[in-house]
Amino acid sequence: MGTTMIRGMLWAVAAALLATAPARAQSPLADAHIHYSHDAWEMLPPAEAIKVLRQAGLKKAFVSSSSDQGTQMLHAQAPDLIVPVLRPYRRRGETGTWFRDASVGDMVADLLAKNTYAGIGEFHLFGKDAELPVPRRIVQLAAKYGIFLHAHSDADAVERIFAQNPEARVLWAHSGFEPPEAVAVMLRKYKHLWSDLAFRSEHASDGKVDPAWRKVFMEFPDRFMLGTDTYVPERWYYVVEQAAWSRRWLADLPREVGENIAYRNAEALANWALKTDASACASGQTMAKDGYRLSYRFEPAAIQVGQPFAMQIAVCAPDDQPFTGEVRVGAAMPAHGHGMNYKPTVQQTAEGRFHAQGLMLHMRGHWQFNFELLTETGIVRLGADHRQK
Amino acid sequence: MTPAVRLLYAALLAAPCLLPAAASGTGVSFSADERAAVLSHGPWPPELRPDASNRVSGEAGAIALGKRLFAEPRLSSTGTIACATCHISARAFADGRPLGAGLRPLVRNTPTVWNARFNRWYGWAGAVDTLWGASIRPILDASEMAATADHVAGLLAADPGLAGQFETAFGVDPKALQSDEVLAGVGKALAAFQETLVTGRTPFDGFRDALADNDKAAMARYPRAALRGLKIFVGKGRCSLCHLGAGFTNGEFDDAGVSYFTRSGKVDQGRYEGIRLFRQSPYSGHGRHSDDRHGANANLTRHVMSQHRDWGAFKVPSLRNVAKTAPYMHNGSLASLHDVARHYSEIDMERLHTDGASILRPLHLTALEINDLVAFLQSLTSGEAP
Known part of the structure; x- marks a missing residue:
């Protein structure tokens, strides 16, 4: 079958899914396990x-891709929706080799310096391999940037990661495919462990939650999140179905627990990693006026x-209150x-967090970045000098 | 190599001024900023990346088809004008005339297509942001080739040789496509060919790399006059503010103080019109014919802002091989590089808005300094066949 024909069929499937999806407002979800690798973006721009992610009613999607280009393309399209996670793979076929490939650490370090990520993963790592130098460096890099590790691992490897850094935050892909009792043991032992339910079906059937899983969900209402796992392009056409399936069984839980698993737990982890709290206003280039604080970082870091x-722009209102206004940004060469x-x-990507695109400085010399904060009481203007080399 | 270029090379390589320069007491020295500015004009050639908006970029079949189409007059409505009619290989892929001429007289100078692959915007007004779109624009322009998508599709349908080459390049019989899709394919093949037109290394590149390596012997081979001109270019001339990077252009648009009347009562709107046309073009990077509507270039160009100062602003051209592309400016109004240097040296500030960009100012260069600046510009000439 030719590529053109496959592409045509997939488009037809996508169109059908989009056409049949309900138009009414859906309860929000976050999907913590999306991949958008090269074969996916070739088929689905x-x-x-x-459009598929929004049709599924997602308010956040954790996306990691082989290569990272896929994640960056999606993030550029919808920074409010996409939570970028850095996969340590350049292409498919590296799941069993990456942890012995010495070049992976540099690649990950370079990309972390260049772009903003909430986590590193999803990576595949089992048992003693977690002790190898490359995974160790990945754990260190996650600590350096204050981001989580999305580990497709057995319990042994997860324990080894926490042994290297007890403060690490780990999102356990597929909950390790462990039974609910074993997942509960790990969650009790590690307070910074979260579990995604991607590619698992046994926790619910016909809209009813399995009793053993219900017990774990109730004990750890803040630690589970949803996931589709689009590990092949075709599964992009399952995202909407998966969301509908999840909504049915989430409705079988107490409302607050259901909403936590639906999106709040993922959102909280993303907000922690992306520093949407007041500390974000104190990192990168910072400035303040009238009690408002603003910080920004370039992507790439060296323009x-x-x-x-x-x-990336973070704004905090006076007294570290949430900033609910809008932001404008521009740049000028005063001397010219x-x-x-x-x-x-x-x-806006989160409360007080913004992503500006479409900037370009076309000359060397002294520039001034101008920020306007549109608040309820007026416009607060801030400026920052920049020397472009 | 043409006799003129051979003569230039002979002058550059054999003249008595080829003595050790900056490092050897010629009186020409660079500050740290100037040295950094010189180094920023290389290395050359830069990395050649395929154009993501053109799926046949860099592919041999498309290049062969594009080369053939470039010389194909039947692309025009009258069968008399080809791309190569105005972009003449023996004239550095320009035409040597002040103003171009298609089926009707044109109002702008014909730009070279050397190094076209490195552009963000195409043409003096930047009406297109893709090389393949820029290749389609003159085919459809009523004053240039005055053809239509149906005309181009009909040509390919009627010529088995061209149709076969198209199918080889794109994997589809052009007769199975809509006319606008065939036209987009023709543009992409023309672009694939033009991407191969990258100028070679120049005496300046040799000096720049020698400076980077601190190779004094190699530096000494750079003509002293060109060295003095380079210092003006990156120093008090401030030429490198706009003519920056390895391509000697920031790829943007500005007012160079040149009249933009095309005739009495008629002006060339320049960039202002270019942005308007760009936003209407179906052949842009974010248009439906693009193979990468969300790439880095398309993501930037869709943010382009129309400003009052765009009225009568024109593209900052690359200066590589500039000695081969006289006459100069958007309307070909300056015959020689000496004229260009004198124009900027004595720029008429009355022509520039007092509240506009204050980049240009009269330099009042001496005759010797103008000669030096021209010597530097001539050292941007590559040695390959034109």
Whole structure:
């Protein structure tokens, strides 16, 4: 079957799914286990992939891809929706070799320096392999950036990760495919362990939660999250179905527990990793005025003259209250009397967190970044000098 | 190599001024900032990446088809004008005339397509942000080739040789496609060919790399006049503010103080019109014919902002091989590089908005300094066949 024909069929399936999906408001979900690897983006372009995620009613999607380019493309499309997670794979077929590949550590370190991620993973790691130098460096890098590890691992490897760094935060992919009692043992032992339910079906049937799993969900209402695992492109066309299936069994739990598993637990982990709390306003380039604090970071970290870049912006209201307004950003060369030739777009990614795209400095020299905070009481203007080399 | 270029090379390589320069007491020295600026103009050639918006970028079948189409006059409505009619290989892929001429006289100078693959925007006004879209634009322009998508699709349908090459390149019989899809394919093949037109290394590149390596002997081979001109270029001339990087352009648009009347009562809107046309173009990077609507370039260009100062602003051209592409400016109004240097040296500030960009200012260069600046610009000439 030719690529064109497969692409045509997949488009038809996507169109059918989108056409049949309910139009009414859906209860929000977060999917902690999405991959968008090269074969997926060849079949389903980023804009269409985002449509699928939104059609599923997701408010957050943790995306990791082989290579990372897929994640970046989706994040550029929908920074409010996509939670970027860095997979230590360049392409498919590295699940069993990456932990012995000395170049992986540098690749991950370079990308962490360049882009913003909430975690490293999903990676495959079992038993004693967790002691090898490459996984050790990954654990260290996660600690350095304050982000989680998404581990497709057995309990042994998870324990070895926590032995290396007891403060690590681990999202246990597929809950290790362990039975609920064994998952509960691990969750009791490690307070910074979360479990995703991707590619598991046994916890619910016909909209009813299995009694043994219910017991674990009730004991650890803050530690589970959903996942589809789009490990092949075709499974992108299952995301909507999976969401509908999840909504049915989540409704069988007490409302608060169901909503936690549906999206709050994933959102909280993403917010911790992406520093959406007040500490975000104190990292990177920072400034303050009238009690408002703003910090920003470039993507990539070192911007090049004549090359497009983006900006992560965090804003905190006075007394570390949440900032609920909007942000505008621009740049100008005071000595030349001109600004940029492009008008950046700013999207809110979380409370007080923004992502600006469409920036480009077309000359070397002294620039000034200008930020406008649109608050309930007026506009607060902040400026930051920047020397472009 | 043309006789003129051979002569230039002979002058550069054999003249008595080829003595040790910066490091050897010629009086030319660079500050740390100037040295960094010089180094920023290389290395050359840069990394050649395929164009993600063009799925046949870099593919041999498409390059062969594009090369053939580039010289194909039947692409025009009258069968008389090919791309190569104006982009003449023996004239550095320009035409040597002040103003281009298609089926009708044009109002802008014909830009070279050398190094076109490195552009963000195409043409003096940047009406397109893809090389393949820029290749389609003149085919459809009523003053240039005045063809239609149906005309182009009909040509391929009627010519088994071209149709076969198209099918080889794209894996589909052009007769099975809509006319606009065939036209997009033709543009992409033309782009694949033009991507191969990358200029070679120049005397400046040799100097720049020698400076990076601190190779004094190699540095000394760079002509002293060009060295003095380079210092003006990165120093008080501030030329490298806009003509930056390995390609000697920031790829953007500005007012160079040149008239943009095309005739009495008629102006060339320049970038202002370019942005308007870009937003209407179905052949842009984010248009439906693009193979990567969300790539880095398309993501930036969709943020482009129309500003009052775009009225009469024109592209900052690359300076590589600039000595081969006279006459100069968007309207070909300056015949020689000396004229260009004098234009900027004595720029008429009355032509520039007082509240506009204050980048240009009269330099009042001496005749010797102008000669030096021109010598530097000539050292950006590569040695390959034109």
